[in-house]
Amino acid sequence: MRFNTALLAVTAAGTAVADRPANESICDYYTTALLKENNATNQYTLLTLLVNTAVIGNYTQPNVGVMVPGILNPNGTYNNTKVNLVPYFDGGLASTNDGGNMGVAKNFLDGGGAAPLMKNMPADDTTSNQYKLLTHLYQFFGSLLGCSEVGMTGFAAYAGDASMYEVHKFMVLDPLQMGYFIEQVALSAASFGVATSDIEAVGQALGSLFNYRCAPKTTVIKAQGPQYQSVCTDESCPLADNATCAAQPSMSQPLVANATLADGEGRMPSGSATMSMSGGSTGTATMSGGASGTASGASSPSSTFNAASHAAPGLTGVFAALVAFLAL
Template identity: 35%
Template structure:
């Protein structure tokens, strides 16, 4: 009788995987994944080789390496049509400006991110035609890729990733960056998978590749991930995305800010709203009895209330009528006022009345966005004001109260991605030809900025 071998192969696979992971860790020692493979691929570990490793992985992941010598057939490229777990995926429309998915000051806009040569400079770098990916400088694509080198340098734990950029920038929340992309688990999974395939092309072991894949999926590919280092990292934001376990925090994603996390929402936490259930059927007997008793009480209350209100109204009318008559008989006549019935309302109102007074100084009309808010003019008395029917004829008193309901306060000009970046007037329409100063507009990570970034003077720029 043959021995029973069910379960032997799974246990053997786990044993081999565990052994491979231990061997990989022992081989790297205390070096990070990036530092180790930079030295392994280019002979030494320094800022130049670390950056070159990131450039190679990013180029291979986005352009695809299935046409390269010894390239992986599964490396179709993030910019090209591909498949993930049997599902067709095509992410290029998120980058070529055909979809309004880029977040510019909380507005979905079309931006062409492939205006620096597209995949051509990436392929030229991979096949050795050029020493680097020579993306045209000054383009959106150049800014995007140089920031990606920095971002993935941190994801891959490059010890010198902060030296990858010659100009510092402010980080944004990944959830804010991807707010309008509506990415699902297949989109994000394909994105991460292409990075892992590219990493293996550069010699990453299966153990190190699996470690990276697990870490990136855990950090980005679920909804309601709790904040990490004062940053909200979920980029899988479509409704069908799985909710993070074991402790989701959906509250912090209700109003994602460009940077940081709402402290109250982070403390509250909480998972997704529970599924709606059928409401319990009300008891018809209790409902009818409550209705009848309420009707009787309501009728009595209405009758008594109406009588009281009527008596008060009659009493007040008599009081003010007698007081007005007495005041008219005893008050001296105003100088120059005609005593006859033809006298105008100003004669009876006296010098202090609003209607008989000249109108106060007009309030200035709203100033254009970007200028100081308007100051309100003074009325003759702090508690009095006059409002004309025409918007240019309105006046308001300078009082410690809010403006009239008819007055629409000027909202300040919305903050740009950076203080010196103009907003395109055609937001949300056709693919935008403008090139905003990108401060991390489309990446996954939200790293801390290099020291001294906030003391660097930023030059003025204008849209091209």
């Protein structure tokens, strides 16, 4: 089924989309609402549309009128502060965990950049860093949103790195950067007519999972068990309850690998020289790339992740704005 046709149907349905039964996952419900038949292929299509829109901004027409600037917008703002995440993706910063004791530069836009995403594809090949990143994002978010067909033919189960702390630790992201990232996911969902209550649940899920420094191990992907999942690791990030910082040591800010690509976003420690990029273009890890394994250190309590158990710090304004917009 053509997705544009599905969007027209959702737009015409209006508030009917808001009546998701409590016993039906966000993924399953909106797959049916948008694409009519709830199967593995359509669930994967839904996650492709949601993730691609969050990454590059609006590219489907029509939508319900919500503008999505996109994670890869170099002129992003959050809480009236400029945020530019592009250097983490295009090799501007040495921020990817490639298994060593410091970050390296890696290009995650090497599979055609935005062009294939606008065609509802992850990349224009199946071997690039971009392909690995985007397909892992589809799979990870599919599990997070409760897609019942994950692991079936048409929607492979997430098999990327288990610990998001390990993946992202050399990025040293702060609350503004995390807030902007999560805001784009929320806006992407809103642009497809997702109900405000479900947008809040998704935002709270991402915030409670990733936005607290030194958080104890949590199970997100059941097959992978409890893992360290903190992505907000800058010293300005709020400290988690029962913090386990000994097992998740703080890192120095990533070095500039390419001053042109860094575009003024370099977080070089004082006195460090600019690095040259090795092996051609490179970018950074997000929720799926980087080195595998969990942080070493003292053992800690663990839990199973509850998608809507906590409000995400710093996101209250995001959802208030969405509520106001969707009420118009």
